[in-house]
Amino acid sequence: MAHMRIxxxxxxxxxxxxxxxxxxxxxPGQMTEETRARIAEVIERTGYxxxxxxxxxxxxxxxxxxxxxxxxxxxxxxxxLEGLSASAAARGCSLMTAISGNxxxxxxxxxxxxxxxxxxxxxxxxxxxxxxAIAAAAGRLPVVLLDRGIEDGGIDLxxxxxxxxxxxxxxxxxxxxxxxxCLLTEASDDSPVRRERAEAFTxxxxxxxxxxxxxxxxxxxxxxxxxxxEAIRDYAGKKLGLIAVNGLVxxxxxxxxxxxxxxxxxxxxxxxxxxxxxxxxxxGGVTTAAQDTLAIAERVxxxxxxxIDVVTTTVGEAARLAPKHIEIxxxxxxxxxxxx
Amino acid sequence: MAHMRIxxxxxxxxxxxxxxxxxxxxxPGQMTEETRARIAEVIERTGYxxxxxxxxxxxxxxxxxxxxxxxxxxxxxxxxLEGLSASAAARGCSLMTAISGNxxxxxxxxxxxxxxxxxxxxxxxxxxxxxxAIAAAAGRLPVVLLDRGIEDGGIDLxxxxxxxxxxxxxxxxxxxxxxxxCLLTEASDDSPVRRERAEAFTxxxxxxxxxxxxxxxxxxxxxxxxxxxEAIRDYAGKKLGLIAVNGLVxxxxxxxxxxxxxxxxxxxxxxxxxxxxxxxxxxGGVTTAAQDTLAIAERVxxxxxxxIDVVTTTVGEAARLAPKHIEIxxxxxxxxxxxx
DNA sequence: TCGGTTTACGAAATCGGTTTCGTTTCAGCT
DNA sequence: AGCTGAAACGAAACCGATTTCGTAAACCGA
Numbered sequence: 001m002a003h004m005r006i007x008x009x010x011x012x013x014x015x016x017x018x019x020x021x022x023x024x025x026x027x028p029g030q031m032t033e034e035t036r037a038r039i040a041e042v043i044e045r046t047g048y049x050x051x052x053x054x055x056x057x058x059x060x061x062x063x064x065x066x067x068x069x070x071x072x073x074x075x076x077x078x079x080x081l082e083g084l085s086a087s088a089a090a091r092g093c094s095l096m097t098a099i100s101g102n103x104x105x106x107x108x109x110x111x112x113x114x115x116x117x118x119x120x121x122x123x124x125x126x127x128x129x130x131x132x133a134i135a136a137a138a139g140r141l142p143v144v145l146l147d148r149g150i151e152d153g154g155i156d157l158x159x160x161x162x163x164x165x166x167x168x169x170x171x172x173x174x175x176x177x178x179x180x181x182c183l184l185t186e187a188s189d190d191s192p193v194r195r196e197r198a199e200a201f202t203x204x205x206x207x208x209x210x211x212x213x214x215x216x217x218x219x220x221x222x223x224x225x226x227x228x229x230e231a232i233r234d235y236a237g238k239k240l241g242l243i244a245v246n247g248l249v250x251x252x253x254x255x256x257x258x259x260x261x262x263x264x265x266x267x268x269x270x271x272x273x274x275x276x277x278x279x280x281x282x283x284g285g286v287t288t289a290a291q292d293t294l295a296i297a298e299r300v301x302x303x304x305x306x307x308i309d310v311v312t313t314t315v316g317e318a319a320r321l322a323p324k325h326i327e328i329x330x331x332x333x334x335x336x337x338x339x340x
Numbered sequence: 341m342a343h344m345r346i347x348x349x350x351x352x353x354x355x356x357x358x359x360x361x362x363x364x365x366x367x368p369g370q371m372t373e374e375t376r377a378r379i380a381e382v383i384e385r386t387g388y389x390x391x392x393x394x395x396x397x398x399x400x401x402x403x404x405x406x407x408x409x410x411x412x413x414x415x416x417x418x419x420x421l422e423g424l425s426a427s428a429a430a431r432g433c434s435l436m437t438a439i440s441g442n443x444x445x446x447x448x449x450x451x452x453x454x455x456x457x458x459x460x461x462x463x464x465x466x467x468x469x470x471x472x473a474i475a476a477a478a479g480r481l482p483v484v485l486l487d488r489g490i491e492d493g494g495i496d497l498x499x500x501x502x503x504x505x506x507x508x509x510x511x512x513x514x515x516x517x518x519x520x521x522c523l524l525t526e527a528s529d530d531s532p533v534r535r536e537r538a539e540a541f542t543x544x545x546x547x548x549x550x551x552x553x554x555x556x557x558x559x560x561x562x563x564x565x566x567x568x569x570e571a572i573r574d575y576a577g578k579k580l581g582l583i584a585v586n587g588l589v590x591x592x593x594x595x596x597x598x599x600x601x602x603x604x605x606x607x608x609x610x611x612x613x614x615x616x617x618x619x620x621x622x623x624g625g626v627t628t629a630a631q632d633t634l635a636i637a638e639r640v641x642x643x644x645x646x647x648i649d650v651v652t653t654t655v656g657e658a659a660r661l662a663p664k665h666i667e668i669x670x671x672x673x674x675x676x677x678x679x680x
Numbered sequence: 681t682c683g684g685t686t687t688a689c690g691a692a693a694t695c696g697g698t699t700t701c702g703t704t705t706c707a708g709c710t
Numbered sequence: 711a712g713c714t715g716a717a718a719c720g721a722a723a724c725c726g727a728t729t730t731c732g733t734a735a736a737c738c739g740a
Contacts (some may be wrong), residue, residue, distance in 0.1 A: 005696055016720045021698055031718065052458045053396035054696035058725050062393065064436075064457070073617075078418040085439040089449070094457050096404075097437045099425040109429070117404070117434050118392045254621050277413075278618035281594050345726055356690045361728055371688060394726035397695050686737075694729075703720080710713085 004048040013042045024050055066114035067097045070127035075276050083297025091305055104129030111137055121304040142307030144300050149192050154323050158300045161327040165289040166200040168332040169243050169271040172287050176269045176338040178241025181212035184253060185245045197245055239267045247274035254282055270337040285335030296328045344388040353382045364390055406454035407437045408447060410467035415616050423637025431645055444469030451477055461644040482647030484640050489532050494663050498640045501667040505629040506540040508672040509583050509611040512627050516609045516678040518581025521552035524593060525585045537585055579607045587614035594622055610677045625675030636668045
C-alpha cells in the first residue's frame with residue numbers, strides 16, 4: 001500500500017481507528033494486553049508512521065520548539081543550539097530554528113514565521129528592538145528568553161550567573177597581582193548581559209576597594225584599537241588587568257595586543273568571558289569565565305515544557321506560572337594568562 | 341473571535357472559503373480585483389493567519405526543510421546554518437534542525453524524526469555510518485548532501501571545490517619557499533572530504549614534482565603531538581610547509597607548535613583549511629583556504645527546492661533529476677604565515 | 681443571435697489523525 | 711439474580727485548510 005493510514009492499521013488489527021490512536025498515544029483508556037500486542041505487531045510489520053500534519057491539526061500540538069538565535073557565529077549560540085537540540089529530542093520535540101543575525105527586522109519576521117508554523121513554544125535569544133513583539137508573542141504562547149532579557153520583564157529568562165562569574169574573574173586577576181582592572185566592552189553591544197556584567201564589575205571593584213573602570217571600545221577596528229592602546233599606556237607600570245566582556249571583544253583585544261608582541265607585556269594580565277576553542281592557545285591559555293551551556297539549554301527546554309504543559313492542560317487563565325529569572329552557575333577556567 | 345478560520349474570513353468578505361484560499365495562495369484561478377481587495381481588507385483588519393497544520397494536512401506540503409548537522413561546534417557548520425536559514429527564509433521555508441554531534445545513532449534517529457515531522461526535504465551533513473538509511477530516505481523525499489557524500493552516490497552533493505583549494509594552498513606554500521609539504525590529518529576523520537583533499541594533495545605534489553606526504557596524527561593529544569614533532573624534526577632544515585586539513589587539526593597543530601615558541605621556526609610555513617576567526621590572530625595570520633559558505637548554502641537550498649518542486653509537480657516517476665555533485669569555488673586568504 | 685470558451689466563484693469532498701460520547705461486557709457486591 | 715461501576719472499545723464528529731468539480735455569467739467570433 002502506498003500510504004498506510006490509521007484506519008488501514010485498525011482494519012488489519014481488527015480494531016477501530018480510535019483504539020489505534022489510543023495505542024499510539026498510550027492513553028489512559030487502557031486496552032487489553034492482547035489488543036495492544038496485536039496493534040504493535042501490525043505497526044511493526046507495516047512500518048506505519050502516523051502523519052504529523054493530521055495529528056497536529058486535530059490536537060493543535062506540534063511538538064515543535066521554535067528557536068531564534070541572534071548570532072550563530074558566536075560559539076555560545078552554537079553550543080546552545082546543540083544543547084537545545086538534545087534536550088528537545090529527549091522530550092520528543094524537534095527544533096525549528098531561525099537566525100536573526102542581530103537584525104531586528106529579521107528577528108521580527110522569524111517570530112511571526114515560527115508562530116505561524118505552529119510551534120508549541122519559543123526560545124528567543126533576542127538581538128533587541130522587538131520587545132513589544134516578543135511580549136505580544138509571550139501572550140499567545142509559551143516563551144523563554146535565552147541569555148538576553150527584555151525591559152518589560154514578565155517573561156522567563158535563563159542566563160548564566162553573570163555576577164558570580166565577574167567576581168570570579170576579578171578574583172583571578174587580583175590573585176595574579178593586578179592593581180587596576182578594566183572591563184573592555186564594545187559600543188555596539190548594549191545588551192542587558194553586557195550591562196549586567198558591567199554593573200557587577202563596578203560593584204565588585206568598590207566592594208574590594210580596587211581601582212578600575214569600564215572601557216568601551218568604539219567600533220571599527222582602528223579607532224577601537226587606539227583607544228585600547230591609550231588605556232594600556234595610561235596604566236603602564238601599574239599592574240593592569242583586563243577583562244574582555246565577551247569572546248568577540250577578546251579577539252579584538254588580541255589583535256590589538258599582537259603589535260606589542262606575542263606574549264603579554266610584563267605585569268599585564270588578561271581574562272575573558274566565553275570559552276572559545278582558541279582560548280586554550282592564545283597567550284598560552286587565557287583565564288576564562290565558562291558558561292555551562294548544556295545546563296542552560298536543559299533548563300530552557302525544561303521550563304518551556306512546563307509552560308507548554310500548563311497551556312495544553314489548564315482550561316482557564318488560572319494557574320499561570322509566575323515568570324522566573326533562572327541563573328545557571330558557570331565556572332572559571334584558570335589558565336596561564338592570570339598566573340603570577 | 342478567539343480563532344478565526346478561513347470560513348469566518350470568507351463570510352466576512354462575502355465570498356466562499358475556496359476563494360479566500362485562492363487568495364492566500366494566489367492561484368491561477370484569477371479573481372476580480374475587487375474581491376481580492378475585499379478579502380485583503382478583511383484579513384488585514386482581523387489579523388487572520390491560516391493554520392499551518394490544516395494546510396499541511398491537505399496539501400501534504402509543509403514548507404519545512406530538515407537539516408542534520410554533524411558538528412555544530414565547527415564554525416563551518418554554524419556558518420552553513422546561517423546561510424541555510426537565510427536561503428530557506430527567502431523561499432518562505434523554515435528550518436527544522438537536528439545536531440548529530442558526530443554520533444551515527446543520533447543521526448539515524450534525527451533522520452526518522454525529521455521525516456516523521458513531515459519535512460519537504462532534507463539537508464544532511466552526515467557523520468557517516470548511515471549510508472543505507474540516507475539512501476532510503478532519498479528514495480522517499482528530496483535529499484541533498486552537504487560537504488560529505490556517501491559511498492552509494494546517486495544523491496545530490498554540494499561541496500567546496502576541494503581540489504582547487506588544495507592546489508591553492510600548495511601554491512602559497514611553494515611560493516613561500518617550502519620544499520617539502522605535509523598535509524596533516526587526523527586518524528578519527530575518515531570522511532570523504534578528508535580523502536578528497538588528501539588525494540588532491542598527493543596529485544598536486546606529483547604534478548609539481550614536490551616532495552611531501554600525508555601525515556596522520558593519531559588521536560589523543562600527546563601521541564598526536566609527538567608524532568608531529570617527529571615530522572617536523574625529520575624535515576628540519578629542509579624548508580617544511582604544513583597544511584592542516586581542517587580547522588580542528590590546525591588548532592592541535594598550534595598547541596603542538598606553542599612549545600616551540602610563539603612565532604614559527606625559521607623556514608616553517610603553515611596553511612590551513614577553514615577560515616576560523618582565530619586564523620587572523622595566530623602566527624600573525626594564517627594563510628587559509630576559505631570556503632564560500634553562503635554560496636554553498638544557497639546552492640543547497642536551491643537544489644533542494646528544485647527537487648521538491650519536481651516531486652510535488654510531477655505525477656509519474658518520469659522526469660527525475662539526475663543526481664549532481666555541485667562544487668562551489670572557495671578562495672585562498674594569503675596571510676603572514678606564508679610570506680617569504 | 682447563437683454556440684463555444686473563458687473567467688470567477690461556490691458546494692462539497694477530502695487530507696488523516698484525535699476526541700467525544702456512547703455502548704457493551706464483565707467483575708464485584710448485595 | 712439483579713444492580714452497579716469500571717474497563718475496553720467503536721461510531722462519528724471534528725480540526726481548518728485545499729482541491730476538485732460544477733455552474734453561472736461574461737465574452738467572443740461568426
